[in-house]
Amino acid sequence: MQRQIVRLALGALALGLLAPAPEARADRLSVARDQPLVEVSHSVDLQIVDGVARYRVRRSFANSGTQSEEASLRIELAHGAAVTGLRIRARERWFDGELMDAELARERYRELTGIGAWEPKDPALLQWVWADQVFLQVFPVLPGGVNTVEYTLTAPLEYRNGRYVVTYPHADPQRNVDKLTLVDPVLRVHPNTRGAEIRVAGKRVAVDEPVILVAPPPQPWIGEGGPDERASYVFSKLEVERDEPVQKASLRLEIDHTFSGDLTVALVTPKGEHIAVTAGTGGENDIRGSFPVELPAGTRTRGAWHLVVADQAGLDVGSLDAWAIDFSPDRKGAATITASAADLPRFIPDAPDAGGSTGHVVIEVGPPKIRSLAARLGRVVASADKGFSRLEIDAAPRMGELPRRAAVVFVLDTSRSQDEDDLAAQLRIVDAYLRHLPDARVELIASDRHARRVFGEFVPVAQLPAALARARTAGALALHNGSALEEGLGLAAELLAGQAGPGRVVALTDARLRTRFRNAMAERALASAPPTAITHLVIPEEDSVASLRRDDAHVLAPIAGHQRGVLFIASAPAEDKRSPDEMLGLVRPIAVDNFAVAGIDLGDAGELPAVLREGSSYRAMFATPDPTRRVVLTGKVWAAPVRRVITTNEAFDIATAGFVFSEDEHGELSPDEMRTVAYRGRAVSPVTSYLAVEPGVRPSFDGLEGDEIGESIGLGGFGMSGGGAGGGGYSAPLPRIKDLLADAVTRCQQAHPAAKAWHVDLLLETTSREIVDVQVPRSSHAGLRDCLVEAAWALELPASHWPERDTHDLSLP
Structure with missing residues (x-):
């Protein structure tokens, strides 16, 4: 109940205690004198500037009636957008609006639209309704005339899969009521980056190409039960290929929303069973974290899983940014199954009540060139002890490119601490690696006490399976005593010295070396490698799931580090078809590892990831008494250190101030503090409005009276298999x-x-x-x-x- 009261109070404040808002969806046009008023154009020009989205929205209204009319428009905003400007056109000239205190703006609008002795002019008032809605009033629209207004939106950029993501509301398919027609928005995108890819609703479009934003087909209900007419829904899907019995799972969620109390989240099994996961908490804005899920008896992992997020109350919006599920199979020894959704982000439509939105169109724009990381830092001061920090970090869409026509040497561990199964596991890693480099030339080295070439020449990848079969028949991969890693590395360096193209060494080892071994031995052995060659060490591990992770703390890690490479722990099981995808990070860098941020206390903001994968991002905005001016980002791209010093700048500080309101972060501010932040951000807020007036305007003799005043990515595979010698099984005493x-x-x-x-x-x-x-x-x-x-x-x-x-x-x- 408390929240409903707050909503009513803010609504009354924003709309000047005028008539109740109409029950409507998305934008809604109303009039004061019942004249046949229609919208005749709705154009949206979107620019990506300095890390923020700026929309210039121009709308025109025509009056075919006999009296001057007031156009009152309730406006659904782009996701996360603040209104940061207003202007009107009169007699072919544009007049900029002024941001002023909300009460004063309303009072002046009343004056300017009331009965008077002067020729009618064109005042326009733009007021706050909620974090995602504003209310526009324009008067007069003369009989037979057209009135045009333009407002500016400033919105934060989401960043997913290496593209900026923003939204814009499409018109409600049921919008034509009482002859008050609203048209479909026409969007043009100007990315400010030459050659940037643009996609609107998943379809690629050209720069400046007009795109009509229409509502997509209705979302079909998935699974048991059915939709509640009082709520809105969004579904997201992921596929699981492994088939295991399972009773428990853990769901990881990242939902951005201006009031999480509106939301409920359910998991839908492949059989269509709906399982309640969590509901939002009143007073909190987002839903993030891990949530345990008890699954119905007889559930198996394979199939299509869906997540459904329901919004059950109006006035707040958000997006489903990420979700993943970790299954713990019932079968003893079975590894955890992890799957993540790729059809994201998904905009969460607002509930149908209180003017809620029916949906937004997703717009994706390629970013400018990013060298490892791009970041922005915003700082807003509300008072001596209140302020806000905003940190946005974007990882480059690609951290590195695949080497072309590379010469690759794999050093295989053919010591007797391995068996045939272990050797087969090494060769599966080789296979997964080379699926990314079909134009490479390859040599294998068998490394035990000594190092020996397996083929005696560099073999094209396409000929590798046959060459490997011949080598195995000849006994070139027989297991022997000794683990002289440095011998294998030295021979690899020697072989690369005579090859053209990028050089790569991938040395596989179980890391069980003689005690006398020292890293310096390997480093000296690699000294003859070409200066551009990169060496990775890989320790295979037994796992039923394909994986690759770096281990900088391992005692052998510096060997790779001195050669611009990394020591990885890797698994490429025969049963996991995702092995090539998982081994990509061994072929080229795909993330900033050991990622850290210094100089800012992120407080209750989302947990900073230790690995920031290419094309991903981190966003944090939070209240703080002392907003920082400088942060330092550090990490590694393979062995190369990354360090970026990020400082605040005026433009992003101003944008951040607007986002305080559009992301509903202003709840703990007093009116005076809100006013300070709003003027800093040049934004409409609960205490500020825009009023645009032609200079010299006076009360009109055709003014509104009384209640007329209205409201508001290969190889065929060459992995080896075999019984192997095994690890033993005798219980008798060890022989001497x-x-x-x-x-x-x-x-x-x-x-x-x-x-x-x-x-x-x-x-x-x-x-x-x-x-x-x-x-x-x-x-x-x-x-x-x-x-x-x-x-x-x-x-x-x-x-x-x-x-x-x-x-x-x-x-x-």
């Missing part, structure tokens, strides 16, 4: 390595006869079944020493429960 070498000792003695008193001490290091290092602390015979060292390296440990890492001190014989 000295016993395993006994036959080799006999052979070496026969090959290198020595005195009876010979001795060779060996120190072996193992990681599971792999001998990863062989050292000789002491030896009395060089021939026997070398023979026994090679015998140790060639020793294949039997399958058993060997420790993850162990040392073995042997004294021979």
